[in-house]
Amino acid sequence: MGNNYSIPIKGVLNKLSLRDLNIKGKRLFIRVDFNVPLDENLNITDDKRIRSTLPTINYAVDEGAKIILASHLGRPKGAVDKRYSIGSVAKRLQRLIKKEVIFLPDCIGPEVEEAVSKMSEGDIILLENLRFHKEEEENDEEFSKSLAKLADYYINDAFGAAHRTHASIVGITKFLPAAAGFLLQREIEYLKGAVDSPVRPFVAILGGAKVSGKIGVLINIENKVDKVIIGGGMAYTFLKAMGYVVGDSLVEDDMIGIAKNIMEKLISKGIKFYLPVDCVIAQSVEYGVETKIVPVQEIPNNWKALDIGPASVKLFTAAIANAKTILWNGPMGVFEVDAFSRGTFAVAHAVADAYALTIVGGGDTDLAVSRSGVSESMSFISTGGGAALQLLEGKELPGLAALTDK
Ligand code: AMP
Numbered sequence: 199m200g201n202n203y204s205i206p207i208k209g210v211l212n213k214l215s216l217r218d219l220n221i222k223g224k225r226l227f228i229r230v231d232f233n234v235p236l237d238e239n240l241n242i243t244d245d246k247r248i249r250s251t252l253p254t255i256n257y258a259v260d261e262g263a264k265i266i267l268a269s270h271l272g273r274p275k276g277a278v279d280k281r282y283s284i285g286s287v288a289k290r291l292q293r294l295i296k297k298e299v300i301f302l303p304d305c306i307g308p309e310v311e312e313a314v315s316k317m318s319e320g321d322i323i324l325l326e327n328l329r330f331h332k333e334e335e336e337n338d339e340e341f342s343k344s345l346a347k348l349a350d351y352y353i354n355d356a357f358g359a360a361h362r363t364h365a366s367i368v369g370i371t372k373f374l375p376a377a378a379g380f381l382l383q384r385e386i387e388y389l390k391g392a393v394d395s396p397v398r399p400f401v402a403i404l405g406g407a408k409v410s411g412k413i414g415v416l417i418n419i420e421n422k423v424d425k426v427i428i429g430g431g432m433a434y435t436f437l438k439a440m441g442y443v444v445g446d447s448l449v450e451d452d453m454i455g456i457a458k459n460i461m462e463k464l465i466s467k468g469i470k471f472y473l474p475v476d477c478v479i480a481q482s483v484e485y486g487v488e489t490k491i492v493p494v495q496e497i498p499n500n501w502k503a504l505d506i507g508p509a510s511v512k513l514f515t516a517a518i519a520n521a522k523t524i525l526w527n528g529p530m531g532v533f534e535v536d537a538f539s540r541g542t543f544a545v546a547h548a549v550a551d552a553y554a555l556t557i558v559g560g561g562d563t564d565l566a567v568s569r570s571g572v573s574e575s576m577s578f579i580s581t582g583g584g585a586a587l588q589l590l591e592g593k594e595l596p597g598l599a600a601l602t603d604k
Contacts, residue, residue, distance in 0.1 A: 276332025342369030355379025360597030405430030406528025476507030505531025527559030
């Protein structure tokens with residue numbers, strides 16, 4: 199249901215966007231995030247990141263631009279390492295886009311410049327891994343210039359890397375008119391537009407391992423949110439702050455005071471604050487271990503709370519029933535292990551069924567939603583982990599700030 203909800207969030211981007219440019223016959227340097235997961239035989243295990251840039255690439259092809267794609271892959275530490283070659287991505291892209299993709303063995307230099315000079319309208323070149331040059335991560339000026347030399351316009355469609363101050367994200371924008379691609383634009387519209395001016399009631403569901411990873415998001419939304427639901431490992435720091443004994447559950451002792459303060463502040467503002475009332479416990483996070491469901495008041499010593507229990511699922515489901523906007527970031531439990539995945543999957547279904555604009559953070563939450571089989575029912579799933587969090591914390595993304603103002 200989520201994706202049927204209408205979306206009043208246009209006009210958030212105050213930067214040049216791809217559609218503002220006349221790109222016919224022009225060379226576009228498009229920074230994409232093709233940092234896809236690979237298995238031990240270097241096969242791509244998930245091509246979502248490639249697929250999510252197709253609208254931008256197809257548009258550029260249709261408009262008659264010459265398309266030069268560049269990305270990083272993995273952490274080759276500034277040197278050529280064939281395990282991180284982007285060659286396999288070129289093949290997958292070619293299959294997805296049903297068009298030839300010319301793969302070049304480097305991202306700068308005379309050979310690359312020559313290939314680019316021979317391009318015709320609609321041609322697609324994919325450059326080799328940017329991080330084979332250490333200058334990429336150093337945001338080096340000369341390296342940025344060498345990249346810029348290849349093109350007439352720079353397009354950033356690499357949301358997952360937009361929080362990095364690297365040459366192909368920031369440095370290059372000094373030398374070319376720089377615009378946002380469609381993926382970057384959509385990410386900003388949802389994670390900034392919809393979250394900064396939400397249709398209310400606005401419910402935030404936060405989970406995952408640590409309070410310290412999500413506290414910035416709570417602070418950023420404290421004046422816009424109507425309900426906050428906390429699950430995952432972070433819930434037990436809040437419960438401990440309330441005086442509960444939480445056994446061996448994950449607790450960040452140095453965050454107890456901060457958790458208590460933010461909880462009291464939110465409640466004093468009239469925001470409804472929900473914590474788990476029951477949980478699935480075990481003595482270790484292993485397959486086949488004995489598990490029990492207990493109220494949060496009854497977690498024994500040496501037992502850990504590893505998922506929310508059925509009563510919490512009911513409580514959380516009821517709490518989101520009338521929401522018009524839902525933001526979800528962080529799993530409700532250790533969903534990677536079957537025995538502790540039910541809470542997360544149940545919440546995924548509840549969010550998917552809500553008649554609301556549903557926005558899901560990237561990384562683990564994306565994976566959890568996809569394992570729940572309800573990805574198609576969400577309004578928007580971010581492709582970025584770190585970048586999404588940074589936006590949700592209200593911080594500036596260097597890659598966005600660097601683009602040309604409108
Ligand atoms: P984050 O990156 O902070 O969103 O955390 C995601 C991780 O939190 C996942 O790998 C989960 O396994 C883990 N997690 C969720 N709930 C718990 C819990 N109750 N105890 C320990 N780890 C958890």
